[in-house]
Amino acid sequence: MKNKQNFDEPKKEYIRKSKTFRKTLLKDAPKNVDNFLQGRVIEVKPKYYIVEQLETKTLFSCFAAGRISSPHKFSNLIACGDYVRFTLDESSATEQSGLIFQVEERRTKLSRRDPANPNREHVISANNSHLLIFMSIDEPLINLRLIDRILVAAELGKLEPIICINKIDLVDFDEISDMFDAYRELKIPFFPISVAEEIGLAELYSFIKDKDTVIVGMSGVGKSSLINNIFGCEVQRIADVSEWSGKGRHTTSIVRRFEVPFGGYLTDTPGLREFALWDVSKDELCLLFPDFRQYINDCKFAACTHTHEPGCSVKLAVDKNKISFERYQSYLNIYDTLDE
Ligand SMILES: Nc1nc2c(ncn2[C@@H]2O[C@H](COP(=O)(O)OP(=O)(O)OP(=O)(O)O)[C@@H](O)[C@H]2O)c(=O)[nH]1
Ligand SMILES: [Mg+2]
Ligand SMILES: [Zn+2]
16 A cells, blocks of 8 residues: 555554644544545645545545554644545544544644744645745845745755845846856856736746745735736735735745646745744754755865854855855844754
8 A cells, every 4th residue: 555654553652632623632543544544635724624635526524533653753743635434434423534643754844833832843745845935026125045944944844945025116137136146156046027917937947847835925016916817816815015014914824735727736825924944953954955965075174164264165155255145144043043
Protein backbone atom coordinates (compact mmCIF):
# COMPACT_ATOMS: atom_id res chain seq x y z
CA MET A 1 0.00 0.00 0.00
CA LYS A 2 1.15 3.54 -0.77
CA ASN A 3 3.26 5.19 1.95
CA LYS A 4 2.87 2.16 4.18
CA GLN A 5 6.35 2.50 5.64
CA ASN A 6 5.33 5.74 7.27
CA PHE A 7 2.48 4.17 9.18
CA ASP A 8 4.28 1.61 11.31
CA GLU A 9 3.00 1.05 14.80
CA PRO A 10 3.07 4.38 16.60
CA LYS A 11 5.93 4.77 19.03
CA LYS A 12 4.84 5.78 22.49
CA GLU A 13 6.93 8.91 22.78
CA TYR A 14 5.46 10.28 19.60
CA ILE A 15 1.88 9.95 20.68
CA ARG A 16 0.63 13.39 21.53
CA LYS A 17 -2.61 14.56 22.94
CA SER A 18 -4.57 16.84 20.72
CA LYS A 19 -5.97 20.02 22.19
CA THR A 20 -8.97 20.21 19.96
CA PHE A 21 -10.76 16.99 20.81
CA ARG A 22 -9.96 16.00 24.38
CA LYS A 23 -13.38 14.52 24.96
CA THR A 24 -12.57 11.41 22.92
CA LEU A 25 -9.28 10.75 24.65
CA LEU A 26 -8.34 7.17 23.79
CA LYS A 27 -6.69 4.69 26.14
CA ASP A 28 -4.15 3.90 23.41
CA ALA A 29 -3.53 5.15 19.93
CA PRO A 30 -4.81 2.50 17.51
CA LYS A 31 -2.24 -0.19 16.67
CA ASN A 32 -3.57 -1.43 13.38
CA VAL A 33 -4.09 1.46 11.03
CA ASP A 34 -4.16 -0.56 7.81
CA ASN A 35 -7.90 -0.20 7.53
CA PHE A 36 -7.80 3.54 8.04
CA LEU A 37 -8.44 5.91 5.17
CA GLN A 38 -5.54 7.88 3.71
CA GLY A 39 -6.03 11.54 2.99
CA ARG A 40 -4.45 14.93 2.64
CA VAL A 41 -5.43 17.96 4.68
CA ILE A 42 -6.54 20.64 2.24
CA GLU A 43 -7.98 23.21 4.60
CA VAL A 44 -7.31 24.13 8.22
CA LYS A 45 -10.43 25.53 9.86
CA PRO A 46 -10.28 27.00 13.38
CA LYS A 47 -11.55 23.76 15.02
CA TYR A 48 -11.40 21.08 12.34
CA TYR A 49 -9.80 20.08 9.05
CA ILE A 50 -11.04 19.37 5.55
CA VAL A 51 -9.38 16.15 4.42
CA GLU A 52 -9.41 14.88 0.84
CA GLN A 53 -9.34 11.09 0.65
CA LEU A 54 -6.42 10.18 -1.62
CA GLU A 55 -8.07 7.52 -3.76
CA THR A 56 -11.57 8.90 -4.22
CA LYS A 57 -10.93 12.64 -3.72
CA THR A 58 -14.01 12.67 -1.44
CA LEU A 59 -13.90 15.46 1.14
CA PHE A 60 -14.35 14.81 4.87
CA SER A 61 -14.60 17.20 7.81
CA CYS A 62 -12.22 15.72 10.35
CA PHE A 63 -11.41 16.45 13.95
CA ALA A 64 -8.10 15.54 15.51
CA ALA A 65 -8.51 12.36 17.59
CA GLY A 66 -7.77 12.54 21.32
CA ARG A 67 -4.32 11.08 20.73
CA ILE A 68 -2.51 11.39 17.46
CA SER A 69 0.58 9.58 16.35
CA SER A 70 2.92 12.08 14.76
CA PRO A 71 6.66 12.28 14.02
CA HIS A 72 6.67 16.04 14.68
CA LYS A 73 7.43 16.68 18.31
CA PHE A 74 7.72 20.44 18.35
CA SER A 75 5.21 21.66 15.82
CA ASN A 76 1.48 22.04 15.38
CA LEU A 77 -0.08 18.59 15.16
CA ILE A 78 -1.76 19.02 11.79
CA ALA A 79 -0.96 21.44 8.98
CA CYS A 80 -2.50 22.05 5.59
CA GLY A 81 -0.90 19.63 3.11
CA ASP A 82 -0.24 16.93 5.72
CA TYR A 83 -0.84 13.33 4.69
CA VAL A 84 -2.97 11.71 7.38
CA ARG A 85 -4.73 8.48 8.33
CA PHE A 86 -8.31 8.88 9.47
CA THR A 87 -11.43 6.89 10.29
CA LEU A 88 -15.06 7.73 9.73
CA ASP A 89 -16.69 9.06 12.85
CA GLU A 90 -19.63 6.72 13.35
CA SER A 91 -21.14 8.79 16.12
CA SER A 92 -21.49 11.73 13.77
CA ALA A 93 -24.85 12.60 12.26
CA THR A 94 -23.31 13.31 8.88
CA GLU A 95 -21.42 10.61 7.00
CA GLN A 96 -18.69 12.90 5.75
CA SER A 97 -17.06 13.33 9.11
CA GLY A 98 -13.92 11.66 10.44
CA LEU A 99 -11.18 11.50 13.06
CA ILE A 100 -7.48 11.93 12.28
CA PHE A 101 -5.23 9.42 14.07
CA GLN A 102 -1.88 9.68 12.32
CA VAL A 103 0.17 12.32 10.58
CA GLU A 104 2.90 11.32 8.15
CA GLU A 105 6.42 12.73 8.15
CA ARG A 106 6.53 16.02 6.23
CA ARG A 107 8.76 15.90 3.15
CA THR A 108 8.88 19.68 2.84
CA LYS A 109 7.44 22.46 4.94
CA LEU A 110 6.90 26.17 5.17
CA SER A 111 7.47 26.82 8.83
CA ARG A 112 8.34 29.57 11.23
CA ARG A 113 8.73 30.04 14.95
CA ASP A 114 5.30 29.95 16.54
CA PRO A 115 4.44 33.62 17.25
CA ALA A 116 2.61 32.50 20.42
CA ASN A 117 5.39 30.26 21.77
CA PRO A 118 9.08 30.68 20.85
CA ASN A 119 9.82 27.05 21.78
CA ARG A 120 7.49 25.67 19.17
CA GLU A 121 7.40 25.46 15.41
CA HIS A 122 4.42 26.64 13.39
CA VAL A 123 4.14 24.73 10.13
CA ILE A 124 2.00 26.83 7.80
CA SER A 125 1.88 24.30 4.97
CA ALA A 126 3.43 20.88 4.37
CA ASN A 127 4.53 18.75 1.42
CA ASN A 128 4.43 21.46 -1.28
CA SER A 129 7.12 21.51 -3.95
CA HIS A 130 7.40 25.29 -4.46
CA LEU A 131 7.15 28.40 -2.33
CA LEU A 132 5.79 31.49 -4.05
CA ILE A 133 7.09 34.53 -2.15
CA PHE A 134 4.44 37.08 -2.97
CA MET A 135 5.06 40.79 -2.43
CA SER A 136 3.62 43.99 -3.79
CA ILE A 137 5.92 46.74 -4.98
CA ASP A 138 3.72 49.23 -3.12
CA GLU A 139 0.57 49.27 -0.95
CA PRO A 140 2.04 47.62 1.10
CA LEU A 141 5.59 48.65 0.28
CA ILE A 142 8.05 45.97 -0.85
CA ASN A 143 10.03 44.43 2.02
CA LEU A 144 13.37 43.00 0.89
CA ARG A 145 14.23 41.88 4.43
CA LEU A 146 11.14 39.67 4.46
CA ILE A 147 11.93 38.20 1.02
CA ASP A 148 15.38 37.14 2.25
CA ARG A 149 14.00 35.76 5.48
CA ILE A 150 11.47 33.64 3.60
CA LEU A 151 14.19 32.49 1.18
CA VAL A 152 16.06 31.11 4.18
CA ALA A 153 12.85 29.35 5.29
CA ALA A 154 12.51 27.86 1.76
CA GLU A 155 16.03 26.49 1.98
CA LEU A 156 15.35 25.05 5.45
CA GLY A 157 12.02 23.57 4.41
CA LYS A 158 13.36 22.06 1.13
CA LEU A 159 11.01 24.19 -0.98
CA GLU A 160 11.94 25.64 -4.38
CA PRO A 161 11.47 29.41 -4.15
CA ILE A 162 9.72 31.64 -6.68
CA ILE A 163 9.49 35.42 -6.26
CA CYS A 164 6.50 37.36 -7.51
CA ILE A 165 6.19 41.15 -7.26
CA ASN A 166 2.58 42.29 -7.68
CA LYS A 167 0.97 45.71 -8.28
CA ILE A 168 3.56 46.86 -10.80
CA ASP A 169 0.75 48.98 -12.28
CA LEU A 170 1.49 51.40 -9.40
CA VAL A 171 5.08 52.15 -10.49
CA ASP A 172 7.36 52.36 -13.49
CA PHE A 173 8.83 48.91 -12.96
CA ASP A 174 11.66 49.22 -15.51
CA GLU A 175 13.08 52.08 -13.43
CA ILE A 176 13.43 49.94 -10.31
CA SER A 177 13.85 46.48 -11.77
CA ASP A 178 17.56 46.30 -10.88
CA MET A 179 16.75 46.19 -7.17
CA PHE A 180 15.93 42.52 -7.80
CA ASP A 181 19.14 41.63 -9.65
CA ALA A 182 20.46 39.60 -6.71
CA TYR A 183 17.52 37.18 -7.11
CA ARG A 184 18.01 36.92 -10.85
CA GLU A 185 21.67 36.08 -10.22
CA LEU A 186 20.61 33.41 -7.76
CA LYS A 187 18.49 31.98 -10.62
CA ILE A 188 15.32 32.24 -8.58
CA PRO A 189 12.33 32.36 -10.94
CA PHE A 190 11.16 35.99 -10.80
CA PHE A 191 7.82 37.38 -11.97
CA PRO A 192 6.84 41.08 -11.87
CA ILE A 193 3.05 41.11 -12.31
CA SER A 194 -0.12 43.07 -11.86
CA VAL A 195 -3.17 40.99 -11.06
CA ALA A 196 -5.41 44.05 -11.46
CA GLU A 197 -4.07 44.93 -14.92
CA GLU A 198 -3.36 41.30 -15.86
CA ILE A 199 0.30 41.96 -16.62
CA GLY A 200 2.80 39.08 -16.53
CA LEU A 201 0.24 36.49 -15.43
CA ALA A 202 0.65 34.12 -18.40
CA GLU A 203 4.37 33.66 -17.61
CA LEU A 204 3.66 33.03 -13.94
CA TYR A 205 0.84 30.58 -14.67
CA SER A 206 2.88 28.60 -17.14
CA PHE A 207 5.61 28.30 -14.51
CA ILE A 208 3.37 27.12 -11.65
CA LYS A 209 1.36 24.79 -13.92
CA ASP A 210 1.49 21.20 -12.61
CA LYS A 211 3.43 22.26 -9.50
CA ASP A 212 2.31 22.16 -5.87
CA THR A 213 2.87 25.71 -4.70
CA VAL A 214 2.22 27.51 -1.43
CA ILE A 215 1.87 31.31 -1.54
CA VAL A 216 3.21 33.42 1.29
CA GLY A 217 3.43 37.16 1.89
CA MET A 218 2.21 40.10 3.90
CA SER A 219 -1.44 41.00 4.18
CA GLY A 220 -2.89 43.00 1.28
CA VAL A 221 -0.29 42.12 -1.36
CA GLY A 222 -2.88 40.37 -3.55
CA LYS A 223 -2.47 36.64 -2.87
CA SER A 224 -6.19 35.92 -2.88
CA SER A 225 -6.67 38.24 -5.86
CA LEU A 226 -4.28 35.98 -7.75
CA ILE A 227 -6.26 32.86 -6.77
CA ASN A 228 -9.50 34.55 -7.88
CA ASN A 229 -7.93 35.55 -11.19
CA ILE A 230 -6.90 31.94 -11.79
CA PHE A 231 -10.42 30.68 -11.12
CA GLY A 232 -12.13 33.55 -12.91
CA CYS A 233 -14.49 34.06 -9.96
CA GLU A 234 -14.37 34.92 -6.28
CA VAL A 235 -13.23 31.76 -4.52
CA GLN A 236 -11.36 33.74 -1.87
CA ARG A 237 -12.61 36.95 -0.35
CA ILE A 238 -10.39 39.97 -0.96
CA ALA A 239 -10.38 43.31 0.81
CA ASP A 240 -10.82 46.61 -0.96
CA VAL A 241 -7.55 48.50 -1.03
CA SER A 242 -9.29 51.65 0.24
CA GLU A 243 -10.27 49.76 3.43
CA TRP A 244 -6.77 48.51 3.91
CA SER A 245 -4.94 50.44 6.61
CA GLY A 246 -1.48 48.86 6.36
CA LYS A 247 -1.66 46.86 9.59
CA GLY A 248 -3.99 44.49 11.30
CA ARG A 249 -6.21 43.79 8.32
CA HIS A 250 -6.16 40.14 7.36
CA THR A 251 -8.75 39.10 4.85
CA THR A 252 -7.71 35.46 4.53
CA SER A 253 -7.60 33.75 7.92
CA ILE A 254 -7.26 30.08 7.04
CA VAL A 255 -4.81 28.02 5.02
CA ARG A 256 -6.51 26.46 2.01
CA ARG A 257 -5.22 24.34 -0.85
CA PHE A 258 -6.76 24.67 -4.32
CA GLU A 259 -6.53 22.46 -7.37
CA VAL A 260 -6.03 24.97 -10.16
CA PRO A 261 -7.89 24.64 -13.49
CA PHE A 262 -4.75 24.66 -15.67
CA GLY A 263 -3.08 21.92 -13.61
CA GLY A 264 -1.32 21.84 -10.27
CA TYR A 265 -2.15 23.15 -6.82
CA LEU A 266 -1.94 26.47 -5.01
CA THR A 267 -2.22 26.93 -1.27
CA ASP A 268 -3.43 30.34 -0.07
CA THR A 269 -2.28 31.46 3.38
CA PRO A 270 -3.19 34.33 5.70
CA GLY A 271 -1.01 37.46 5.42
CA LEU A 272 2.09 37.38 7.59
CA ARG A 273 2.41 39.75 10.52
CA GLU A 274 5.78 38.36 11.53
CA PHE A 275 8.07 35.68 10.27
CA ALA A 276 10.71 34.46 12.71
CA LEU A 277 12.86 31.58 11.55
CA TRP A 278 12.58 28.22 13.27
CA ASP A 279 15.49 25.93 14.05
CA VAL A 280 18.45 27.81 12.64
CA SER A 281 21.53 28.84 14.57
CA LYS A 282 23.76 31.87 14.10
CA ASP A 283 26.71 29.86 12.76
CA GLU A 284 24.72 28.05 10.08
CA LEU A 285 22.95 31.17 8.77
CA CYS A 286 25.66 32.07 6.23
CA LEU A 287 25.26 28.62 4.66
CA LEU A 288 21.64 29.47 3.96
CA PHE A 289 22.71 32.47 1.85
CA PRO A 290 23.87 30.70 -1.33
CA ASP A 291 25.46 33.92 -2.67
CA PHE A 292 27.79 34.02 0.39
CA ARG A 293 28.99 30.43 0.20
CA GLN A 294 31.93 30.91 -2.14
CA TYR A 295 33.43 33.55 0.19
CA ILE A 296 32.96 32.14 3.69
CA ASN A 297 36.05 29.95 3.71
CA ASP A 298 38.42 32.81 2.82
CA CYS A 299 37.82 34.93 5.92
CA LYS A 300 40.84 35.70 8.11
CA PHE A 301 39.29 34.05 11.18
CA ALA A 302 37.98 30.52 10.94
CA ALA A 303 35.13 31.38 13.31
CA CYS A 304 34.21 34.56 11.41
CA THR A 305 30.55 35.52 11.89
CA HIS A 306 30.74 37.87 8.87
CA THR A 307 29.26 40.66 10.95
CA HIS A 308 32.20 42.80 12.22
CA GLU A 309 35.50 40.92 11.93
CA PRO A 310 38.51 42.37 10.10
CA GLY A 311 39.60 40.39 7.04
CA CYS A 312 36.09 39.09 6.38
CA SER A 313 35.76 37.93 2.77
CA VAL A 314 31.99 38.29 2.82
CA LYS A 315 32.26 41.97 3.82
CA LEU A 316 34.95 42.48 1.18
CA ALA A 317 32.64 40.94 -1.45
CA VAL A 318 29.90 43.36 -0.35
CA ASP A 319 32.32 46.30 -0.71
CA LYS A 320 33.18 45.12 -4.24
CA ASN A 321 29.46 44.69 -5.12
CA LYS A 322 29.92 40.97 -5.60
CA ILE A 323 27.38 40.35 -2.86
CA SER A 324 24.34 42.62 -2.85
CA PHE A 325 24.35 45.22 -0.07
CA GLU A 326 20.64 44.56 0.58
CA ARG A 327 21.20 40.81 0.93
CA TYR A 328 24.01 41.51 3.40
CA GLN A 329 21.71 43.82 5.41
CA SER A 330 19.20 40.98 5.55
CA TYR A 331 21.89 38.62 6.80
CA LEU A 332 22.83 41.05 9.61
CA ASN A 333 19.19 41.63 10.43
CA ILE A 334 18.42 37.90 10.71
CA TYR A 335 21.70 37.15 12.51
CA ASP A 336 20.72 39.57 15.28
CA THR A 337 17.42 37.78 15.87
CA LEU A 338 18.81 34.23 16.15
CA ASP A 339 19.82 32.30 19.24
CA GLU A 340 23.49 31.29 19.60
N1 LIG B 1 -3.20 48.33 -7.72
C1 LIG B 1 -3.34 47.02 -7.57
N2 LIG B 1 -4.10 46.52 -6.55
C2 LIG B 1 -4.20 45.18 -6.44
C3 LIG B 1 -3.55 44.29 -7.34
N3 LIG B 1 -3.83 43.02 -6.95
C4 LIG B 1 -4.61 43.11 -5.86
N4 LIG B 1 -4.86 44.40 -5.54
C5 LIG B 1 -5.67 44.90 -4.42
O1 LIG B 1 -5.00 44.66 -3.19
C6 LIG B 1 -5.96 44.49 -2.14
C7 LIG B 1 -5.64 43.26 -1.29
O2 LIG B 1 -5.80 42.09 -2.08
P1 LIG B 1 -6.00 40.64 -1.45
O3 LIG B 1 -6.01 39.69 -2.61
O4 LIG B 1 -7.14 40.58 -0.50
O5 LIG B 1 -4.64 40.48 -0.61
P2 LIG B 1 -4.12 39.21 0.25
O6 LIG B 1 -2.65 39.13 0.00
O7 LIG B 1 -4.92 38.00 -0.05
O8 LIG B 1 -4.39 39.73 1.75
P3 LIG B 1 -4.62 38.83 3.09
O9 LIG B 1 -5.69 37.83 2.80
O10 LIG B 1 -5.00 39.83 4.13
O11 LIG B 1 -3.30 38.18 3.38
C8 LIG B 1 -7.33 44.45 -2.85
O12 LIG B 1 -7.93 45.71 -2.74
C9 LIG B 1 -6.99 44.16 -4.29
O13 LIG B 1 -7.96 44.66 -5.19
C10 LIG B 1 -2.77 44.84 -8.42
O14 LIG B 1 -2.20 44.17 -9.25
N5 LIG B 1 -2.70 46.22 -8.45
MG1 LIG C 1 -5.99 36.74 1.17
ZN1 LIG D 1 33.63 36.56 7.34
